[in-house]
Amino acid sequence: MTTSDIVRLLIAALGGAAVGLERQWSGHAVGPGARFAGIRTFTMLGAVGGFSGWLWTAGVTAPAAILFAGAVTIVAAAYVAGSRQDIDGTTEVAALVVLAAGVLAGLGSIRLASGITALATLLLVEKSTLHALVRRIDDVGLRSGVRFAVMALVILPLLPEGPYGPLGGIRPREIARNKVLICCSKPTSDLTIDA
Numbered sequence: 001m002t003t004s005d006i007v008r009l010l011i012a013a014l015g016g017a018a019v020g021l022e023r024q025w026s027g028h029a030v031g032p033g034a035r036f037a038g039i040r041t042f043t044m045l046g047a048v049g050g051f052s053g054w055l056w057t058a059g060v061t062a063p064a065a066i067l068f069a070g071a072v073t074i075v076a077a078a079y080v081a082g083s084r085q086d087i088d089g090t091t092e093v094a095a096l097v098v099l100a101a102g103v104l105a106g107l108g109s110i111r112l113a114s115g116i117t118a119l120a121t122l123l124l125v126e127k128s129t130l131h132a133l134v135r136r137i138d139d140v141g142l143r144s145g146v147r148f149a150v151m152a153l154v155i156l157p158l159l160p161e162g163p164y165g166p167l168g169g170i171r172p173r174e175i176a177r178n179k180v181l182i183c184c185s186k187p188t189s190d191l192t193i194d195a
Helices: 003-025 039-057 061-082 090-107 110-125 127-136 139-158 172-192
Strands: none
Touching (some): 003 039, 003 090, 003 110, 039 090, 139 172
């Protein structure tokens, strides 16, 4: 095992620790409504994911897959047990994200793994802010946002680059990209005016 392998495993474990710290801090790991994991369990899940990824790169694929599948099974069992009292699955989904990011770190994609972990932790920490934002969106704003997302994320990538026409002046993707840029100022301003 090289130094870079150790760094990859440490990043996987620290990513799990970051998510676990938030789960512990927010009270989801203790008390009567506790979910299955806190800082220690999430750290170990990150390490298991990282070790699975490292084993995979070392060519030991069967044990890597078994180790990863075992961790996913534990998370699924925790959700089944926890859903008898409460249908909230945020902790279990966070655990799956930690496992996936851990595998990515173990495979060597440490930037992607770190980004995923940071984004997941941010989403968990900003729960009340995100819920308040959703409560402020009215029907018109929701419809506009969905239409914008479909235009920007589905239609725009599917349009041909061009050029078309007798003089080669029609470029469908460029026209749509400009439309998206013009439209993006309106939904953004609707969401931030009251902030």
